[in-house]
Amino acid sequence: MYLNFNFFVTLKLLLCSTWNILILFFLMFLLGCKKDDPNPELKDKIYLDLVNQEAIELKKIEDSVAKIQEILKSLEKSKPQTGDIKRNTIKLHDFENIKIKQQQQLKMWRILKFERLKYVRKSRLALDEDSWNKTSEHEFEKYYAEKKLIRSKPYWDIKDRFKESGYKFDPTLLGEGIKTEEKK
Numbered sequence: 001m002y003l004n005f006n007f008f009v010t011l012k013l014l015l016c017s018t019w020n021i022l023i024l025f026f027l028m029f030l031l032g033c034k035k036d037d038p039n040p041e042l043k044d045k046i047y048l049d050l051v052n053q054e055a056i057e058l059k060k061i062e063d064s065v066a067k068i069q070e071i072l073k074s075l076e077k078s079k080p081q082t083g084d085i086k087r088n089t090i091k092l093h094d095f096e097n098i099k100i101k102q103q104q105q106l107k108m109w110r111i112l113k114f115e116r117l118k119y120v121r122k123s124r125l126a127l128d129e130d131s132w133n134k135t136s137e138h139e140f141e142k143y144y145a146e147k148k149l150i151r152s153k154p155y156w157d158i159k160d161r162f163k164e165s166g167y168k169f170d171p172t173l174l175g176e177g178i179k180t181e182e183k184k
Contacts, residue, residue: 040124040132045140047116049147054109057102064099071095 041047071092078084124132153160162169 036125041117041120044116044120044136046136046143047113047120049143050109050113050116054106054113057106057109061099061102061106064095064102068092068095068099 037043071088075085075088075092078088123135127135159169
């Protein structure tokens with residue numbers, strides 16, 4: 001009986017102590033705080049696309065290096081005075097130039113990726129969740145539109161436009177000439 005009474009008295013003293021109440025509030029405060037995401041760039045679509053572009057460029061460089069190795073082997077095996085040496089040397093120089101351009105492109109993707117990383121981390125801290133999502137979506141739409149324009153054909157072909165829209169190309173409707181049927 002005495003042990004039971006001591007237990008309840010001790011429990012009452014622990015719960016009623018001012019320090020315990022302060023510790024309880026402090027723990028509630030710590031548990032209630034929301035931590036910032038340490039890597040907000042992993043949720044950014046533009047950053048992920050830049051990482052993807054970098055990986056594609058690395059793959060292209062690996063393919064170019066493999067192709068250069070093949071050309072070097074064929075250059076060693078080519079017979080003199082057959083023209084193979086000249087053709088393989090020209091191919092080698094062409095692929096080395098392609099590899100240099102791809103390495104420059106890779107550097108560009110890495111720089112863009114790093115700049116986007118800095119921008120995302122800085123702007124994510126300044127904005128709340130909803131405004132960051134809206135801003136991020138708007139930026140991605142602009143980025144995707146620019147990317148689509150850059151990768152599109154530099155010329156305009158009316159036949160391709162008709163095919164894309166699902167219509168049949170008919171030159172007589174555009175005044176190109178009268179359609180004549182050949183008789184058999």
